[in-house]
Amino acid sequence: MPRDFTRTTFFARHRVLVRALAEAMFTCDRGPDAARLEAFVDDIDSFVSHASRMLRLGLLLMLEVIRFAPFWLVWRPATFESLPCPDRIRVLERMESSRFVPVVLVFAAYKAILCLVYFEHRDELADVGYSAERTRWVRALPLVSSQAAE
Amino acid sequence: MLDGILAGRTVERPFVTRADVVVVGSGAGGAVVARELARAGRDVVVVEEGGYYAPEEYAAMTPSNTFRRLAREAALGAAVGLGETPLVAVMSGKCVGGSSVLTGGVCFRVPEEVHDEWVSRLGLVAMGARALEPHYRAIESAVHVETVPDALRSRGTDLFVEGADKLGIPMRPLRRNTHGCRGEGRCNFGCPRRAKMSVDVSMLPEAVANGARILSDALVERVEIAGGRAVGVRGRFRSESTGEPGVPFHVEADLVVVACGALHTPLLLRRSGLRSRHLGRHLTLHPSTRVFALFDERLDGWDGAFQSVYSDHFFRSDGITLISAFGPPSLLAAGFPGVAARHRDYVRRLPFTAAFGALIHDDGGGRVHRWLSREPLVTYRMSARDRVRLFRAMRILADMAFAAGAKEVILPVFGAPTMRTPADVASFFAAPPSARRAESVSFHPLGSARMSMRPEEGVVQPTGETWAARNLFVADGSVIPTSIGVNSQLPIMAIAHRIAQGIADRRATAPRTR
Numbered sequence: 147m148p149r150d151f152t153r154t155t156f157f158a159r160h161r162v163l164v165r166a167l168a169e170a171m172f173t174c175d176r177g178p179d180a181a182r183l184e185a186f187v188d189d190i191d192s193f194v195s196h197a198s199r200m201l202r203l204g205l206l207l208m209l210e211v212i213r214f215a216p217f218w219l220v221w222r223p224a225t226f227e228s229l230p231c232p233d234r235i236r237v238l239e240r241m242e243s244s245r246f247v248p249v250v251l252v253f254a255a256y257k258a259i260l261c262l263v264y265f266e267h268r269d270e271l272a273d274v275g276y277s278a279e280r281t282r283w284v285r286a287l288p289l290v291s292s293q294a295a296e
Numbered sequence: 297m298l299d300g301i302l303a304g305r306t307v308e309r310p311f312v313t314r315a316d317v318v319v320v321g322s323g324a325g326g327a328v329v330a331r332e333l334a335r336a337g338r339d340v341v342v343v344e345e346g347g348y349y350a351p352e353e354y355a356a357m358t359p360s361n362t363f364r365r366l367a368r369e370a371a372l373g374a375a376v377g378l379g380e381t382p383l384v385a386v387m388s389g390k391c392v393g394g395s396s397v398l399t400g401g402v403c404f405r406v407p408e409e410v411h412d413e414w415v416s417r418l419g420l421v422a423m424g425a426r427a428l429e430p431h432y433r434a435i436e437s438a439v440h441v442e443t444v445p446d447a448l449r450s451r452g453t454d455l456f457v458e459g460a461d462k463l464g465i466p467m468r469p470l471r472r473n474t475h476g477c478r479g480e481g482r483c484n485f486g487c488p489r490r491a492k493m494s495v496d497v498s499m500l501p502e503a504v505a506n507g508a509r510i511l512s513d514a515l516v517e518r519v520e521i522a523g524g525r526a527v528g529v530r531g532r533f534r535s536e537s538t539g540e541p542g543v544p545f546h547v548e549a550d551l552v553v554v555a556c557g558a559l560h561t562p563l564l565l566r567r568s569g570l571r572s573r574h575l576g577r578h579l580t581l582h583p584s585t586r587v588f589a590l591f592d593e594r595l596d597g598w599d600g601a602f603q604s605v606y607s608d609h610f611f612r613s614d615g616i617t618l619i620s621a622f623g624p625p626s627l628l629a630a631g632f633p634g635v636a637a638r639h640r641d642y643v644r645r646l647p648f649t650a651a652f653g654a655l656i657h658d659d660g661g662g663r664v665h666r667w668l669s670r671e672p673l674v675t676y677r678m679s680a681r682d683r684v685r686l687f688r689a690m691r692i693l694a695d696m697a698f699a700a701g702a703k704e705v706i707l708p709v710f711g712a713p714t715m716r717t718p719a720d721v722a723s724f725f726a727a728p729p730s731a732r733r734a735e736s737v738s739f740h741p742l743g744s745a746r747m748s749m750r751p752e753e754g755v756v757q758p759t760g761e762t763w764a765a766r767n768l769f770v771a772d773g774s775v776i777p778t779s780i781g782v783n784s785q786l787p788i789m790a791i792a793h794r795i796a797q798g799i800a801d802r803r804a805t806a807p808r809t810r
Contacts, residue, residue: 150364152538189360193360194372196363196364196365196370200667200671238636239634242634242635242710242711243711251383251710258630261629264626265625266624270626274644282447282448
């Protein structure tokens with residue numbers, strides 16, 4: 147398989163923010179798993195880095211919207227990543243239900259990216275009950291009588 | 297593994313070659329042209345911006361890995377909605393095999409009424425059902441189009457079919473280009489068993505066997521035009537380390553076929569100096585939508601073909617095609633509402649979730665713009681009629697779900713409450729929200745370099761040759777003159793087949809002695 151192109155998009159401040167987002171979306175109720183979250187942020191960076199320069203720039207600007215969302219969504223003079231996890235969840239809920247569609251789209255874009263990568267981890271697939279086994283196609287096989295088989 | 301591929305990312309010195317025909321793009325259009333012309337004895341070079349991965353390698357890819365390696369913009373591209381229009385995510389492939397690697401394999405012919413419109417209103421007799429019949433047949437045979445057996449339906453699809461039946465909506469089995477499918481639910485992420493006959497499996501190997509050469513990781517920046525005639529292409533290979541264009545290449549050719557898809561063909565033609573006010577306009581998207589339905593019964597919807605049945609019951613009256621759909625858990629999780637614990641509760645109910653989709657036979661309103669990036673800026677202004685159709689499709693799908701016994705239905709509308717009864721659905725759609733809040737995706741961008749009978753009405757002639765430059769052809773979804781309302785893979789291949797046969801018959805490109 148050809149090697150993946152190696153380029154990155156996030157600076158340190160973006161990595162902190164993406165990690166804070168992931169904690170709020172997925173792990174507040176489960177306790178921190180620092181190593182996995184770090185690897186997850188790397189993977190998100192790798193994923194978005196396959197997009198074009200302008201799209202990556204757009205994604206970075208969207209992160210800035212999330213960073214300062216507490217100021218105008220919950221009236222807290224704090225950046226998103228500096229809030230405790232329950233407050234971050236409240237900010238994201240406000241973004242999701244916002245009447246201002248661009249705010250909803252910023253939230254939806256990052257939610258989609260994070261979910262796409264997070265829920266393909268084997269632990270999450272196991273938690274969901276996903277199995278790679280396929281059985282329904284077997285019903286399409288022609289029935290062979292025991293006499294014919296002999 | 298395909299022989300005959302030069303991986304551009306490994307090339308370190310400027311590369312020059314010569315061919316009878318250079319084909320830009322290796323998707324449903326380009327691969328068919330390459331196969332037909334190579335079979336006819338032409339020396340063909342196919343140039344593809346994306347990389348090459350053997351189908352066996354798809355098995356090791358997670359869905360997000362597939363998107364980053366095989367999809368344009370890592371599948372994050374979108375058409376910006378203008379006015380009362382949703383943001384429409386636009387999916388297209390960027391790999392050897394193009395979007396055909398990422399389709400569900402669904403094969404429709406263009407509906408008769410659309411063919412009739414092309415002939416009667418636009419005068420495109422060569423695009424009529426009768427004229428394309430032999431080309432449809434040739435492609436259907438080459439890519440093994442077959443009916444999806446009932447046994448391959450997922451349990452979730454079975455339930456939607458039951459719901460449709462209760463509402464008097466007839467469902468029919470889909471046709472797909474598959475051979476030996478076991479319903480692994482990977483169609484849209486590259487089939488590792490070669491059961492989906494995407495063009496990297498069905499067309500390009502034969503092209504290569506007949507002498508065609510493929511350059512992968514090769515970004516064409518310009519079609520060279522001299523004296524009003526195309527004479528080759530120039531571009532740069534993508535660097536192995538960064539993916540950015542680096543080492544230059546030049547392919548001289550007697551004839552150039554552009555098949556980069558409806559988003560990039562107009563940009564390349566414009567960069568190459570072609571002037572037509574129709575370039576990039578008339579883009580249609582087939583905006584698609586879907587609902588999730590949660591049942592008490594465990595369904596494991598990933599067991600079975602993602603796409604197996606459809607209904608054209610509402611096609612004539614409402615321009616809506618209903619079509620079964622599902623996806624891997626990570627992709628579905630992104631569509632569930634909520635944050636943290638609420639979201640996770642929904643994700644844990646994935647085994648109890650069914651999905652069904654619909655696409656709109658749209659009026660167009662899309663446009664491809666060149667701007668600060670190599671990728672286009674795509675805008676889309678949805679017509680008032682299509683907005684009604686989009687919400688109508690959602691309502692039909694929700695009614696089908698409740699008729700099948702769903703306990704909850706999740707609509708693809710940002711901020712919409714979960715529907716728990718049919719009355720909730722009726723109440724919600726009695727005063728629908730702004731279309732800007734709808735979630736929508738497009739898998740079939742078409743029409744941005746449309747075919748026409750006169751140069752003032754379009755970009756290419758019925759032969760596929762551009763009106764503006766000789767020996768420069770277009771053979772992809774961008775030539776399709778209107779929305780077709782159904783999946784576009786088979787029509788693109790059939791039209792490309794017709795264009796390729798026309799090229800093969802031209803004396804001017806008679807095979808040279810190699």
